[in-house]
Amino acid sequence: MNKQLEMLIYKLINEQGLSLEEYEFLIKNRTIESARLLAEAAVKARKKIYGNTVFIRGLIEISNICKNDCFYCGIRRSNYSCQRYRLTCEEILECCKEGYGLGFRTFVLQDGEDSYYSDERLLPLLKDIKSLYPDCAVTLSLGERSRESYQKLFDAGADRYLLRHETAEEEHYLKLHPENMSYVNRMRCLKDLKEIGYQTGCGFMVGSPYQTNRQLAMDLKFIETFRPQMCGIGPFIPHRDTPFGNQPAGAVELTCYLLSVIRLIKPNILLPATTALGTLEETGREKGILSGANVVMPNLSPVSVREKYRLYDNKVSDGAESAQCVEELKKRMEAIGYTIITDRGDINKY
Ligand code: 5AD
Numbered sequence: 001m002n003k004q005l006e007m008l009i010y011k012l013i014n015e016q017g018l019s020l021e022e023y024e025f026l027i028k029n030r031t032i033e034s035a036r037l038l039a040e041a042a043v044k045a046r047k048k049i050y051g052n053t054v055f056i057r058g059l060i061e062i063s064n065i066c067k068n069d070c071f072y073c074g075i076r077r078s079n080y081s082c083q084r085y086r087l088t089c090e091e092i093l094e095c096c097k098e099g100y101g102l103g104f105r106t107f108v109l110q111d112g113e114d115s116y117y118s119d120e121r122l123l124p125l126l127k128d129i130k131s132l133y134p135d136c137a138v139t140l141s142l143g144e145r146s147r148e149s150y151q152k153l154f155d156a157g158a159d160r161y162l163l164r165h166e167t168a169e170e171e172h173y174l175k176l177h178p179e180n181m182s183y184v185n186r187m188r189c190l191k192d193l194k195e196i197g198y199q200t201g202c203g204f205m206v207g208s209p210y211q212t213n214r215q216l217a218m219d220l221k222f223i224e225t226f227r228p229q230m231c232g233i234g235p236f237i238p239h240r241d242t243p244f245g246n247q248p249a250g251a252v253e254l255t256c257y258l259l260s261v262i263r264l265i266k267p268n269i270l271l272p273a274t275t276a277l278g279t280l281e282e283t284g285r286e287k288g289i290l291s292g293a294n295v296v297m298p299n300l301s302p303v304s305v306r307e308k309y310r311l312y313d314n315k316v317s318d319g320a321e322s323a324q325c326v327e328e329l330k331k332r333m334e335a336i337g338y339t340i341i342t343d344r345g346d347i348n349k350y
Contacts, residue, residue: 063084126156
């Protein structure tokens, strides 16, 4: 193998970081061999901390109503062919009940940016979930909010917050979002969340339109310096009713490569094999786990709304992607040597 690549990989393993130029080199010059070496090291690193266990999260898509108009997203405000829905608090509690019975100990509440879910509505809901299921963690994925709101939700019992940064370069951010959204505010949110004490997750799409290797290197540098507890990455997949409908999808191969690098940057990070990965390829989830991921997030939303939360074309919500089919997921993970456990699945600090 290319000596320079090999040296960079050893440096990454030993120092858990590289310079921006080095990350870029590692991406640009990747080979089958460097991918294999990285995946091997990533799996070794995750096994040292998490053994062969895989954490599961029950994903409840509470609303697909969104005030934002991100160019890549199928539930963007301007997509009039998207059928909108919103779950009531009772329906959300029903999902938690079902999820608890299926062995889920983390519930992820995700929506578009729907102002219906004000603090006044969310606080009692959070208190209900936490008192009914005191052994469960609640993860919120409700977009950009004020620091005060993040603080209130945290005080009401939310444990974790997912907010993908989408891209760590401001110019690129502007190409993916309309003018009224800002990179600076996105970063402000992430900083607030971490300071408040949430287990915080950032993340980005691989192969989003206009993305360069340099920008991916910046994403890795951002992860290295921000040190999130979680990181969600998945391939970009076009949605036909968006401005990016004709853009090519990202690659499973590059996504897995980056999963390995991220595992080595922060060995204890909670790293999901995402739905987008499982959508592009039947065995995408397995490939993610074998590259260093340690989390899967099956869908726990009511079956009647699943089709409507369509961020991209062909999004899977059945089979192993469905919480009700967790047994199938278990078998698939066992087939590659991993075990799904019933556990909150917090970050291992050691
Ligand atoms: N392809 C892949 N991922 C997408 N997301 C939104 N639209 C797409 C798409 N077309 C991701 C974004 C967002 C997360 C909830 O889903 O990164 O933060």
